[in-house]
Amino acid sequence: MASRKASAGEFIASDVRNRLRSMILGAELKPGQRLVEDDLCERLSVGRTPVREALLLLQGEGFLSRERGWVVETIDRSQVRAIFESRAAIESATARLAARHAEQNELDTLAQLIEAMEPGETLTRSELNSLNTRFHKQIVSASKNPFLAQFHERTQFHYWMLRVPILFSESEVRETNLQHRRILEALVDRNEDEAERAARHHVEATMAIVEPAIDL
Numbered sequence: 080m081a082s083r084k085a086s087a088g089e090f091i092a093s094d095v096r097n098r099l100r101s102m103i104l105g106a107e108l109k110p111g112q113r114l115v116e117d118d119l120c121e122r123l124s125v126g127r128t129p130v131r132e133a134l135l136l137l138q139g140e141g142f143l144s145r146e147r148g149w150v151v152e153t154i155d156r157s158q159v160r161a162i163f164e165s166r167a168a169i170e171s172a173t174a175r176l177a178a179r180h181a182e183q184n185e186l187d188t189l190a191q192l193i194e195a196m197e198p199g200e201t202l203t204r205s206e207l208n209s210l211n212t213r214f215h216k217q218i219v220s221a222s223k224n225p226f227l228a229q230f231h232e233r234t235q236f237h238y239w240m241l242r243v244p245i246l247f248s249e250s251e252v253r254e255t256n257l258q259h260r261r262i263l264e265a266l267v268d269r270n271e272d273e274a275e276r277a278a279r280h281h282v283e284a285t286m287a288i289v290e291p292a293i294d295l
Contacts, residue, residue, distance in 0.1 A: 095125055095133035103142050103151055104212065104235060105205060114149040141233065159290055162234065167282040169231050170215065174262060174278035176222035178271040185221040189214060189263050198253045207252070214259060218278075221266070251288060258284060 099119070102108045119130050137143045144150050177185075192214045196207060212235070219231045247255070258281040265274035 089132075091125060092129040092132035092136070095123055095129050096136045098123060099133055099137060100140075100142060103137075105209065108151050110151050110153040112151045114143070114151065116149070160286070163282060163286040163290075166234050167279050167286075169227060169234060170218075170282050171275045171279040173219045173222040173224065173227050173231065174266070175271045175275040176224055176227070177218045178266050178269050178274040180223045181218075181221035181266050185217060186263070186267055188217055189259075189266070192217065193256060193259050193263060196252075196256045196259065198249050198256070211255075218262070218266075247288065255281075255285070 099108070108114070114134070116127060116130055116134070119134075120127055123130065134143060134149050138145060138149075142152055144152050192210055196202075196210050196214070202210070216231075219228050222228075258277065262274060262277045262281060265271075265277050
């Protein structure tokens with residue numbers, strides 16, 4: 080039986096969803112912020128139908144809730160540890176697989192992202208967050224496991240929303256990027272155990288910074 084082709088409207092709704100998701104992950108749309116459909120239509124230069132369909136899709140993915148209108152989902156801060164534990168499991172699993180499957184061009188991209196994240200570079204917080212997201216997504220892509228990629232995408236929202244009120248010092252940014260280098264070294268060496276260990280340590284080290292700063 081032939082598969083059904085997606086309509087033009089479905090393609091537009093999918094594109095709007097991806098754009099809105101990126102705005103949420105980049106903290107351009109903040110937790111608790113109300114979204115007005117007409118404003119989104121104007122901002123994204125699309126009609127009401129694809130915007131509404133995109134909002135429903137994002138609601139199903141946990142990015143939005145509907146409370147007398149659309150609201151960017153907020154974090155239950157009592158679940159901070161559970162969120163980080165989930166992230167550590169996903170990051171370590173994808174790093175192990177990436178050590179096995181990563182191609183040279185993917186390793187080269189990771190090295191370039193690490194250099195771009197050095198504290199000496201003049202970066203805004205948003206730019207640094209974007210580079211960090213690209214780094215971790217590249218590892219997920221290199222794992223060649225689409226199911227882990229889906230889990231990673233879902234937990235990414237919670238992970239970055241936790242970081243919104245946290246300001247990392249220059250020394251913490253430097254140490255974080257050193258952890259990135261250790262992960263990359265393990266990937267280059269094809270050392271699956273070390274890649275898994277380094278990725279887990281990286282997430283746990285971030286949790287050690289973030290958790291005390293959040294008023295649970």
